[in-house]
Amino acid sequence: MGVSVDTVLVDALLKSAPKPKSPEPPKDEAAVVPIRKASRTVTDWAKVARAEAKTAQTLDALADAIRAFDGSPLKAGCEQAVVFDGVAGASLMVIGEGPGAEEDRRGLPFVGKAGQLLDKMLAAIGRTRTGNVFISNVNYWRPGGNRNPEPDELAVCRPFVDRMIELAKPKLIIAAGGVPATSLLASKDGIMKLRGNEYAYATPDGFKAPIIPILHPAYLLRRPQDKSRAWRDLMLIEKRLAELGG
Template identity: 50%
Template sequence: MADSPSRAEIIDMLRQHVEAGCTDMLTEAPVNQFAASEIRLGLKSDSAPPRDNSQAQPTGPATTPLAIPQVPPETRIDTHNLAASADSLDDLRATMDHFDGCALKKTAKNTVFCDGVAGAKIMLIGEAPGQDEDRQGKPFVGRSGQLLDTMLAAIGITREENLYISNIVPWRPPGNRSPSIEEIVTCKPFIARHIALAKPDILLLVGNISNKTLLDTQTGITKLRGQWQSYEADGLKIPALPLLHPAYVLRRPETKADMWTDLCQLQKRLAS
C-alpha cells in the first residue's frame, strides 16, 4: 500500500489547486460565484474582478480569521468625484490620506501611495501592499519587490532613476488576503486618477488584480502575460504590458523564464 501523503504534500497540493483557480470543494450542483458576487455587491460582472490567486498567501498554521471593521453605508463616499477633485499627485495623496471610506484603512499602518520617480516614462502597478509594504509605506519592498527590482535593473529600469510604482489598493488587506471586489471598486477611481496625473508612456500591470481591474478583462494573467494591451480611460490610451506577480514567480521558479521573456518585450519597446 502506498504511503499516505504528508501534511506538507497535502498543503502543496491544495496550494496548486488554489493557483489553478479552484475556490470550493466539489458540490452536487454548480455554483456561479461571479453571479453571487454581483448579488452581494450589486455590481456588473465587467467591473468585478475575481480573487487574484497569484498573490502570495500565508503558509503558516491556521489562525482565527481577523475581525475586519466595516464601513457603515451612510459613510461610504463616491470615490469617483473625490479622486477627480485632485489636481496633482500631492493633492491625490492628501485626499487618500484623509479618506475613511474603505475599511482596510482601519487595519493598515500606512497608506502605500507610491515609490520611485514621479513623471517617469514607466509606471508599474501592483495589487495591494503586504506586511513589509504596510510597515514601510512603500510598494514592493519585500521579497517579491527585491526580485522585481533585480529583474528590472537587468534591463536598465530602477525606481531610483526611471520607474514609478503604485498599487490598485493602497491599504494592506488583513492577513495578506486578496482585496475583495468591493474594496477594489472603491479604490479603482484613485488609481485611475493616479495614472492620469502621473502621465506615463507605458504601464506595467503586475498580477491578476491589476490587469483585470485596469483592462476590464476576465482573462487570467497566465494568458495575458507578455502581450501588449491598451489601457483606456479618461481620454488616455496607454500601452500596457501584463506581467506575472513576482510573488508567484518566487513560488514557482520555473516561471522566471516567462518573466524574463516578457521583460525582453519591454526592452524591445523601449529601444524602438
C-alpha cells in the same frame, strides 16, 4: 528592434532571492476585517473617490486625498495607506496588487521580498525606482491574512488609480500580477493568458497608455521554473519602451 537581457545574471539573481515564508495567520481576525466608518454603499464611496480624485492636480495632492479617504473597509485595520514610490513622470509605471505586511509597515509599495525581486527584474532592463520607474497599486490598504482584495475594495480605489495614471502620464504600464491585470483590463482571463501581451488602456478622462501584464514577483519566488516567461515579458517591455521613446 533587437534587445538583450543578461539571462545568466538574471537566473543567478532569481536563485539568490530568499524564498518566502508561509504567512502567519492574523492574531486578531476582527482587527483586519474592519467596518467602514459610515453606512454608505460601494457605489456611494466610489462617487466620493471620483470627486476627490478629480480635484487633485498633483500626485502629492492625490496621495493626501487617498490617505484621508474613509471608503475602504480595510483602512481601520492597517497602519497606513500605501500610495506610491519612485519617480513621478517616469516613462514606465508598475501597478501591483496591494500592500503586504512590510509595505503596510513602511508605507511604500513593493518593498518586501517580492519587491526586492521586482527591483532586480527591472534592473535587468536598466530600470530603477530611484531613476526611471513609478510604482503603485490598485489597492492602497493591506487586506488581512494576505488575501486578494475583494471587488468592492478595488472599486472604491479605482477612481484614484485612474487619476494617478493621468497625473503620472506613463508611456507604458506594467500590471504586475493577475489582480491588477484583470482589474485594469476588466478581463476574466487569468494572468497566464494575459501576460506577455500588450493591451490598450484609457482612463475615463481619455488618457491612453499600453499595458503589459507580467507574472507577479511573489509568484516567481514560489515557482522559479516560470522565470523564462518573466524574462520574455521583460524583453518585450524593454523593446516597447524603446519604440515609445521611453
